[in-house]
Amino acid sequence: xxxxxxxxxxxxxxxxxxxxxxxxxxxxxxxxxxxxxxxxxxxxxxxxxxxxxxxxxxxxxxxxxxxxxxxxxxxxxxxxxxxxxxxxxxxxxxxxxxxxxxxxxxxxxxxxxxxxxxxxxxxxxxxxxxxxxxxxxxxxxxxxxxxxxxxxxxxxxxxxxxxxxxxxxxxxxxxxxxxxxxxxxxxxxxxxxxxxxxxxxxxxxxxxxxxxxxxxxxxxxxxxxxxxxxxxxxxxxxxxxxxxx
Amino acid sequence: xxxxxxxxxxxxxxxxxxxxxxxxxxxxxxxxxxxxxxxxxxxxxxxxxxxxxxxxxxxxxxxxxxxxxxxxxxxxxxxxxxxxxxxxxxxxxxxxxxxxxxxxxxxxxxxxxxxxxxxxxxxxxxxxxxxxxxxxxxxxxxxxxxxxxxxxxxxxxxxxxxxxxxxxxxxxxxxxxxxxxxxxxxxxxxxxxxxxxxxxxxxxxxxxxxxxxxxxxxxxxxxx
Numbered sequence: 001x002x003x004x005x006x007x008x009x010x011x012x013x014x015x016x017x018x019x020x021x022x023x024x025x026x027x028x029x030x031x032x033x034x035x036x037x038x039x040x041x042x043x044x045x046x047x048x049x050x051x052x053x054x055x056x057x058x059x060x061x062x063x064x065x066x067x068x069x070x071x072x073x074x075x076x077x078x079x080x081x082x083x084x085x086x087x088x089x090x091x092x093x094x095x096x097x098x099x100x101x102x103x104x105x106x107x108x109x110x111x112x113x114x115x116x117x118x119x120x121x122x123x124x125x126x127x128x129x130x131x132x133x134x135x136x137x138x139x140x141x142x143x144x145x146x147x148x149x150x151x152x153x154x155x156x157x158x159x160x161x162x163x164x165x166x167x168x169x170x171x172x173x174x175x176x177x178x179x180x181x182x183x184x185x186x187x188x189x190x191x192x193x194x195x196x197x198x199x200x201x202x203x204x205x206x207x208x209x210x211x212x213x214x215x216x217x218x219x220x221x222x223x224x225x226x227x228x229x230x231x232x233x234x235x236x237x238x239x240x241x242x243x244x245x
Numbered sequence: 246x247x248x249x250x251x252x253x254x255x256x257x258x259x260x261x262x263x264x265x266x267x268x269x270x271x272x273x274x275x276x277x278x279x280x281x282x283x284x285x286x287x288x289x290x291x292x293x294x295x296x297x298x299x300x301x302x303x304x305x306x307x308x309x310x311x312x313x314x315x316x317x318x319x320x321x322x323x324x325x326x327x328x329x330x331x332x333x334x335x336x337x338x339x340x341x342x343x344x345x346x347x348x349x350x351x352x353x354x355x356x357x358x359x360x361x362x363x364x365x366x367x368x369x370x371x372x373x374x375x376x377x378x379x380x381x382x383x384x385x386x387x388x389x390x391x392x393x394x395x396x397x398x399x400x401x402x403x404x405x406x407x408x409x410x411x412x413x414x415x416x417x418x419x420x421x422x423x424x425x426x427x428x429x430x431x432x433x434x435x436x437x438x439x440x441x442x443x444x445x446x447x448x449x450x451x452x453x454x455x456x457x458x459x460x461x462x463x464x465x466x467x468x469x
Binding site: 004033050051052076079080083084086088090091092093095103104106107109136156 | 346362364365367368369370372373374378383386387390447463
């Protein structure tokens with residue numbers, strides 16, 4: 001039984017199809033990466049899973065539970081199990097780092113404040129930001145903000161973590177520190193679905209890599225296979241173009 | 246020109262002037278906060294309301310920002326009795342100033358709402374915050390912080406604008422000055438002392454607002 005099961009999913013902006021009958025499943029503890037050119041629908045897929053963009057067809061199940069994106073209660077239930085980290089961090093600028101991490105567990109999930117604080121501090125020290133707990137996002141570098149965003153997502157204790165190009169907005173020298181945090185999560189067995197342009201990282205951290213084009217998955221395989229012996233012409237063309245750095 | 250200034254006559258009335266100053270602050274305070282509530286409601290209605298509501302709010306704003314405050318108060322105080330609604334001077338002034346402030350603040354808050362980062366609201370949605378929580382934790386702090394300098398200026402503006410109440414017999418600072426000037430016949434002294442008290446009031450209010458902004462909202466605004 002896959003942890004996240006996406007079946008024949010479609011989504012369009014106006015008459016423009018962005019996702020076109022896409023199917024994908026992620027097993028528990030797996031790291032699945034989505035690669036592909038811009039406009040291939042990678043980020044839209046994550047937005048649809050989170051209920052930020054309405055699908056026009058198909059289905060998504062989390063665990064055994066099918067998500068009904070027309071129902072607010074069903075979307076709420078899905079968001080209890082899945083968390084997302086965005087490209088632009090999207091931290092709450094008016095809150096300190098610690099409060100960014102704590103606000104949802106305490107105010108939305110209504111969990112015990114003291115316990116949440118301990119967990120939040122543990123999460124922040126895991127990403128090396130324990131001493132920044134009381135500063136505001138604007139005082140942090142992009143890499144630090146992104147690590148706070150990861151902690152904020154993890155504070156919800158999600159079953160699945162979605163990462164949407166989380167290093168694309170960062171200065172090159174800050175990419176490493178964020179990817180280290182993700183590597184650590186992968187080692188801890190977190191189920192993740194991520195979109196990334198860091199090919200070396202994708203190759204290293206993923207269990208499966210899915211090549212997307214025109215709203216579909218054209219090829220999905222373990223990283224070594226996909227990177228060294230791509231089967232589909234679209235994947236082969238993509239592999240030739242991406243810079244190996 | 247052999248007018249000799251005699252402030253003693255005026256300063257003997259200092260308890261009256263002090264009471265007037267306190268009334269001025271109270272009137273400004275009430276008008277400001279009622280105005281803030283109207284403004285927030287109006288801005289939200291303009292952003293999220295149905296077309297008829299948006300148009301009504303727009304009409305209200307256009308009316309109150311394009312007519313003199315004095316005329317608005319005349320209508321409330323002298324006009325409404327014709328249709329059977331009699332307001333005391335204080336009621337008329339409070340209602341008039343609040344509605345006037347509400348119209349300006351609707352526009353101010355409308356700009357503020359437009360500058361809330363959509364990405365933060367989206368993040369809040371994925372964190373399962375409901376509409377109220379998103380407003381409470383994202384929108385409101387953003388408005389407080391970004392609009393704070395404008396709102397504190399606006400408060401000062403209302404403190405000064407509330408002097409219009411004196412014309413309707415409200416016992417605020419300007420009203421007291423008018424009264425003292427007519428009983429002592431010392432107009433220059435009465436009004437210059439009242440003017441000086443306004444300067445002191447606004448200075449104290451600015452200092453207080455600056456401190457609140459600095460320590461509570463992390464607003465690094467310029468002082469004066």
